Amino acid sequence: MKYVLLAVGDEKVWEQAGPAEREAVFAGWERFDRLLKSRNADRGGEELASSATATTVRKDGDQVIITDGPYAEATEQIGGFVIVEARDLDEAIEFAKACPSGTVEIRPVVEYQG
Amino acid sequence: MAQDAVPEGTAGVITTGSDGLNGAAGGPEGTAGATAAERAYREHWARLLALLTAELRDLDLAEESLQDAFAAAVAAWPPEPASPPAWLLTAARRRAMDRLRHGAVMARKLPLLIVDEPEPSPAIPDERLRLIFVCCHPALSMDARVALTLRCAGGLTTREIARMFLVPEATMAARITRAKKKIAQAGIPYRVPSGAELAGRRDGVLAVIYLIFTEGYAATGGDRLIREELAAEAIALGRMIRELLPAEAEVDGLLALMLLHHARCEARLGPAGELIRLSEQDRSRWRREEIAEAVALLRETAPHGPPGPYLLQAAIAVEHAAAARAEDTDWPAIARLYGGLEQITGSAVVRLNRAVAVAEAEGPEAGLELLEGLDGALGRHHLLHATRAELLRRLGRDRQALEAYGRALEAVGTDPERAFLLSRRADLSASATGPGTGAGSPH
Numbered sequence: 001m002k003y004v005l006l007a008v009g010d011e012k013v014w015e016q017a018g019p020a021e022r023e024a025v026f027a028g029w030e031r032f033d034r035l036l037k038s039r040n041a042d043r044g045g046e047e048l049a050s051s052a053t054a055t056t057v058r059k060d061g062d063q064v065i066i067t068d069g070p071y072a073e074a075t076e077q078i079g080g081f082v083i084v085e086a087r088d089l090d091e092a093i094e095f096a097k098a099c100p101s102g103t104v105e106i107r108p109v110v111e112y113q114g
Numbered sequence: 115m116a117q118d119a120v121p122e123g124t125a126g127v128i129t130t131g132s133d134g135l136n137g138a139a140g141g142p143e144g145t146a147g148a149t150a151a152e153r154a155y156r157e158h159w160a161r162l163l164a165l166l167t168a169e170l171r172d173l174d175l176a177e178e179s180l181q182d183a184f185a186a187a188v189a190a191w192p193p194e195p196a197s198p199p200a201w202l203l204t205a206a207r208r209r210a211m212d213r214l215r216h217g218a219v220m221a222r223k224l225p226l227l228i229v230d231e232p233e234p235s236p237a238i239p240d241e242r243l244r245l246i247f248v249c250c251h252p253a254l255s256m257d258a259r260v261a262l263t264l265r266c267a268g269g270l271t272t273r274e275i276a277r278m279f280l281v282p283e284a285t286m287a288a289r290i291t292r293a294k295k296k297i298a299q300a301g302i303p304y305r306v307p308s309g310a311e312l313a314g315r316r317d318g319v320l321a322v323i324y325l326i327f328t329e330g331y332a333a334t335g336g337d338r339l340i341r342e343e344l345a346a347e348a349i350a351l352g353r354m355i356r357e358l359l360p361a362e363a364e365v366d367g368l369l370a371l372m373l374l375h376h377a378r379c380e381a382r383l384g385p386a387g388e389l390i391r392l393s394e395q396d397r398s399r400w401r402r403e404e405i406a407e408a409v410a411l412l413r414e415t416a417p418h419g420p421p422g423p424y425l426l427q428a429a430i431a432v433e434h435a436a437a438a439r440a441e442d443t444d445w446p447a448i449a450r451l452y453g454g455l456e457q458i459t460g461s462a463v464v465r466l467n468r469a470v471a472v473a474e475a476e477g478p479e480a481g482l483e484l485l486e487g488l489d490g491a492l493g494r495h496h497l498l499h500a501t502r503a504e505l506l507r508r509l510g511r512d513r514q515a516l517e518a519y520g521r522a523l524e525a526v527g528t529d530p531e532r533a534f535l536l537s538r539r540a541d542l543s544a545s546a547t548g549p550g551t552g553a554g555s556p557h
């Protein structure tokens with residue numbers, strides 16, 4: 001099955017991190033990347049720019065409202081995503097545990113047959 | 115429910131006249147067919163459901179088809195077939211094929227369960243462990259785990275489970291349906307976890323069973339008789355797990371612990387439903403067979419490494435059970451065991467219990483000291499204030515004791531416990547220097 005791992009976290013922590021801390025986080029992501037590749041589970045993923053750069057477009061009938069910021073204001077925001085191929089939820093959980101992000105939301109990808 | 119209504123080594127506690135079967139079957143109660151089918155339901159429900167789920171890779175389809183097979187059995191028996199489970203399995207498989215052919219389940223479009231290839235096995239292989247692990251998967255909410263376990267492994271109907279948890283049947287049905295959907299859609303595997311994962315997941319299963327038990331034992335509200343059934347159901351599940359995971363000290367520990375608590379359940383409530391403290395219980399009303407079974411379990415078990423939390427709690431309960439009179443209790447031993455338990459769990463509730471034991475072993479002053487710093491975690495828990503009140507009262511600090519009783523009464527949940535606290539407070543108000551009669555033990 002295909003799952004998306006959403007890396008969720010407090011963006012301030014990242015913004016305030018020093019060079020050494022950032023270095024450690026990058027190293028963690030590299031290790032995670034190697035693990036996924038070794039299991040042939042890596043199906044792509046991206047780091048996202050901070051939610052301060054987000055733009056939300058809402059449609060209400062004929063109206064389109066464009067607002068500055070993410071769709072939901074929260075301390076924790078999605079900072080990136082990884083698509084993985086896993087045997088089942090247990091393997092996806094194993095990947096999420098290995099992911100350097102402090103919080104990971106796992107969402108199965110809907111795959112339509114035929 | 116009489117404790118001997120718990121059949122040894124069977125899946126559920128469906129007593130005679132169970133709507134678990136009659137409700138599904140709509141069959142006449144008390145006929146020979148119903149009796150034989152009821153017996154088969156008790157003995158084979160979980161095992162057949164587990165096997166069908168592995169074959170069909172669809173929990174819903176397996177459940178509905180098996181329900182139909184039991185309904186057919188009520189109508190068709192007697193004569194009882196030579197092998198009732200084989201008969202039921204064939205009937206259920208046929209029903210499943212019919213349902214699949216008629217597209218009744220296709221409309222749901224739920225993905226198939228992820229099932230490992232079955233190993234070559236006897237005629238009716240035992241797949242119950244897979245079923246239990248799927249029901250208790252940590253990706254499900256605790257409420258869902260409890261409901262699914264009772265439904266699938268315990269064989270209780272949705273109606274029965276709803277009644278036990280004091281929610282409308284529709285609410286419980288929705289909860290179970292949601293859980294089954296999540297299992298299929300999120301890809302929760304139908305598998306016994308292996309290797310390093312197993313110990314943690316096993317503890318998760320034990321936690322679900324113990325939660326079912328404590329819900330029955332501690333009664334956060336509601337009818338006493340219904341809660342008794344829950345406790346008996348948890349014990350039956352404990353027996354099932356022990357059959358499936360033998361030689362696991364924590365599994366033995368949990369079963370022993372539940373038996374020891376259950377042995378005291380009649381003695382802990384008075385004729386008007388009021389709570390009777392351990393120290394004042396009529397020990398002749400403790401069920402000796404359950405205590406003996408628990409003691410035997412603990413004697414046989416051998417933990418690999420240091421004892422786990424269930425084994426320690428069972429050892430504490432055995433200390434209480436072994437004392438012929440309250441004053442014979444080996445409090446220093448109990449205090450030591452709680453010390454070990456606190457080290458493992460870091461739990462504030464365990465610390466509270468340890469304080470009670472230490473107060474008995476070394477005096478109320480030492481107990482009070484251990485209560486320091488618990489208000490953050492347990493400030494809203496009546497047992498903290500009730501315990502503090504009892505210890506203060508023993509030290510003759512009546513004004514502070516009255517204050518603590520007041521706080522306990524603000525936090526208390528059930529009527530028997532409220533009545534108990536009110537009577538303690540009234541005693542204290544009446545006689546400023548009442549005799550110390552033991553701490554309000556949370557046991």
